[in-house]
Amino acid sequence: MxxxxxEAELWVSFASVLRSYVxxxxxxxxxxxxxxxxxxxxxxxxxxxxxAFQVDPQNGAGYxxxxxxxxxxxxxxxxxxDGRIALDGKMxxxxxxxxxxxxALMQAAxxxxxx
Numbered sequence: 001m002x003x004x005x006x007e008a009e010l011w012v013s014f015a016s017v018l019r020s021y022v023x024x025x026x027x028x029x030x031x032x033x034x035x036x037x038x039x040x041x042x043x044x045x046x047x048x049x050x051x052a053f054q055v056d057p058q059n060g061a062g063y064x065x066x067x068x069x070x071x072x073x074x075x076x077x078x079x080x081x082d083g084r085i086a087l088d089g090k091m092x093x094x095x096x097x098x099x100x101x102x103x104a105l106m107q108a109a110x111x112x113x114x115x
Contacts, residue, residue: 007060010079014094015042018053021095021102031109049108051101055079064101068108 019035022044026033033044040062043052048069055062060079066072077097078086085097092100 006081007079008057010060010081010083010094011040011055011057013083014079014085014098015053017094017098018042018044018101021098022051022105025102025106029106029110031106033105033109044105046105046109048111049105051105051108053077066101066104066108068111070111071108073104 015037019042022033022035031046033046036043036045040057041052041054043050050067051064052066053062053064055077061076062078063074063076065074075088077088080086080091084091084093087097
């Protein structure tokens, strides 16, 4: 498998677990998210928050941004061949990174609904 294929597959996997954990996090909430995705990007939107990712599928490097009603955070990531992700130097497996992002998105959406 070529390196390009590995990065592309890692991105597909990460986007999939992001979808799953955002959906699971929103089950016990009145918050409804819409998901937009392309081969190199995915975003989750609600009335008060947007979580977006952009990746270069050739090297697995990308950036993320979370915008809430009052806050905005962003960072960089690299998808690693061992199935982990480096988030601004912190190494996590894809599942734990997705769980953390889903929680941050829910918190940003909740802050909008409960000022």
